[in-house]
Amino acid sequence: MTRTRLSTLVALAALGAGAGFLAQIAFxxxxLPKYRPEYPLALSLLFIAGIVVAFALPIRRATRAEVRTRIDPFHATRVVLLAKASSLAGALLTGASLGLLVELLTRSGGLNTDSLLRTLAVLGGSIAVVAAGLVGEWLCTVPPRDDDPDADRVAPGSLES
Structure with a gap:
């Protein structure tokens, strides 16, 4: 499995921004009333970000310790997939939050401070999910073996001990 590329995250954020902006205009x-994000969504996103990092930390500890312990490869693969999915979904939500923010800032009729704060809170939570997904992928990277001829290339999730 390869690491998540920046271009993929940017493309998903752009797609989400367009969708969020157009959805508000369509509403x-x-x-219809426009979508107004709620604070529990932002808190849920922060909670998800914490869960992703918490699942990846034991894998990092096991692979980087002096005495390496055996890790279930299926568990490690699931954690890497969770981290990758979190970064991709977080990028899409970040873009959607940016789209909502742009629509909120460009509409006529004045700025609603409550909606602005709610949108910024969800934007912060979305960015936290992206960051946690990327950190989770990095935490699940296995160090190269001494006898490995391809020591420069380390794929995340390949946990052969």
Whole structure:
């Protein structure tokens, strides 16, 4: 498995930004109330970010300790996949939050401070999920073996001891 590329994260953020912006415009055009993110969403995103890092830390400890312990490769693979999925979903949510923020800042009729704070809170939580996913991938990277000819290339999730 390869690490998550920055270009993938940027593309998903751009897709999410367009979708968030267009959704707000579509809601307004249809006469429906616009989406207003809630604070529990931001707290949930922070909780998810913490969970991702908490799952990846034992793998890092086991692979970098003086006496390496055996890790279930299926568990390690699941943790790496969780971290990768978190970074991708977080990038999409970051983009959607940015789209909501741009629509909020560019609309006429004045700025609603409560909506601005809510959107910024969700944006912060989304960025935390992206960061936690990338850190989780990094924590699950296995150090190269001494006898490995491809010591420069280390794929995350390849936990052969």
């Amino acid at each position: 307004a055009a249809a006469g």
